[in-house]
Amino acid sequence: MTKTIIESFKIKSVEPIKMTSRNQREEIIKTAHYNPFLIRAEDVLIDLLTDSGTSAMSSEQWAAMMRGDESYAGAQSFFRFESVVKEIFGFKHIIPTHQGRAAEKILFSIIGGKGKTIISNTHFDTTRANIEFTGAEAVDLVVPEGKIPSAIHPFKGNIDLQKLEETIKRIGPENIPLVMLTVTNNSGGGQPVSMANIHKAKGICERHNIPLFIDACRFAENAYFIKLREEGYANKKVYDIAREMFSYVDGCTMSAKKDGLANIGGFLALNNEEWATAARNLLILTEGFATYGGLAGRDLDAIAVGLREVLEEDYLKYRIRSITYFGEKLTAIGVPIFQPPGGHAIYIDAKAMLPHIPVEQYPGQALVAELFIEGGIRAVEIGSVMFGKKDQQTGELVPAQMELVRLALPRRVYTQSHVDYCVEIIENIWNRRNSIRGLKIIKEPPFLRHFTAHFEPVK
Ligand SMILES: *Cc1c(COP(=O)(O)O)cnc(C)c1O
16 A cells, blocks of 8 residues: 555646735735635635635546537436436435525525524535525534534534434424534534434434435535444445435435536435425526526536546545645644544634634634735635624624634645645744734625625734
C-alpha cells in the first residue's frame, strides 16, 4: 500500500486561474462590502465558497449530456434519471427540481404552516428558511458533541434521540408533519449520521406516526463515513450502505449540485402518494412539467451518471482523504478546526482563533475577509451572520451556537498543491491573527442575509 492517495482521475479540460496582488484583493473585497458572495468569481484564486454545483463533470457525464432528450413531456432523459434515483434511493415517486431548495419549497408548502414544527439534526439554511417562510418552526436537535468543535466523535451529525422523543411528546406528534436528518450535517461541520441513528430515529418517528425524511445532499460521503467508522460496515459496498440508509426513511430532498456531481439539479423523492400528487401540482406551477422540473433533459442525464460515479469507492477514498489531509495540516499548525474533518469541507472555529473579536463583530466574517486578502481564497461564514437573529425587543444580536468559517472543496476540481497553498495562506493569517479586526453589518435583507448583506470594518 502506498502512503499517497492520488486523485482518482486525470485532467482533460482546464480553466485558468487569474493571479491577483494583495493590493488588488484589498480593493476587491472592499468593493464587495466584505461579503464573499458579492465578489466576481474571476477575481478569486481558490474558490472554496461552496461545493454546490461546482463539481467537475466526468467525460461520461459530458457524453451523457449529448444524449439529453429535450422533449417537453416524457423525455428519455427523465426515465434514465428516474430509474437511477429509484434504484439507489428506493422511493416510489421521483420529482425532479432545479435544485435542492425547490424540493424543500414544494415539500414544506404542502406540509408546513403556522403551528407546525419540523425537527432535524440541523436544518440547512435554505431548509430552515423554507420552513419558516410557511410560518412553521424549525427545531435542531443534534447530539451535544455536535456543538463542540473540538469534541472527537465518529458521528457528530447524529440527532439526539432522547431529545427527539421528548420534543415530540412536548409539542405533540399531530403538530410535527415531518422529522428530517441532514446527511452529512452541512451546518454542523459536515459530520456524518450513523446508520444506527437513522434506524433508531425511524423507530421513534414510527411510534408517533411521523414520517422521517433525509436531506440527502451528501448521501455518498455519509455512506462512506459509515463504512469507515461504523461497526459491521467495513466490508460492505458504499452503494449498499446508501441503499440501506434510505430503506429506513419515507422520502428525501436532494440537491444534485452536491453528491449528484452535477452543476444544477435536485429532486424530491417520497413514498406518500397524496403528498406526491400535491407536489407534482406545485411543481407544474413553479418549476415545470413533472418529467423535467425546471431542468433540461441533458441535466437529468448528467445527474443520472453522476449519482453512480459518486458511489465509486476510489472516488470517495480520494474525496474524504483530501479533506482529512487539509484538516491534518491545519491542526498541525495549531489552527482550531471542527474535529474530526467532515466530508466536504474544513470548518475553522473562528471564535477560538480570534477570541479578541466579540460575536457582535462577526469573527467568522472577519476571517473570511482575511482569507481573501491574504491569498484570494473565497470561503463562507457559518455563524452569526448566517444564523444569528435579532432580538425582537432589544434589537440585539442573538448569536449562533458556533462561529465557523467553511472551506468547502468542490468535487474533482482542485489538486493537492492547491490545498497546500491554502494551508500556507491560513498559516500566514494564523501568525498575525491578533491584529485582525471585526466587522459590522451596514445593510441586510429580511431572509438569508448572508447572501447580500454589506459589512464594514469596525474602527
Ligand atoms: C445545498 C443544500 C441544500 C439546498 O440545495 P440547493 O441545491 O443549494 O438549493 C439543502 N440542504 C443541504 C444540507 C445543502 O447542503
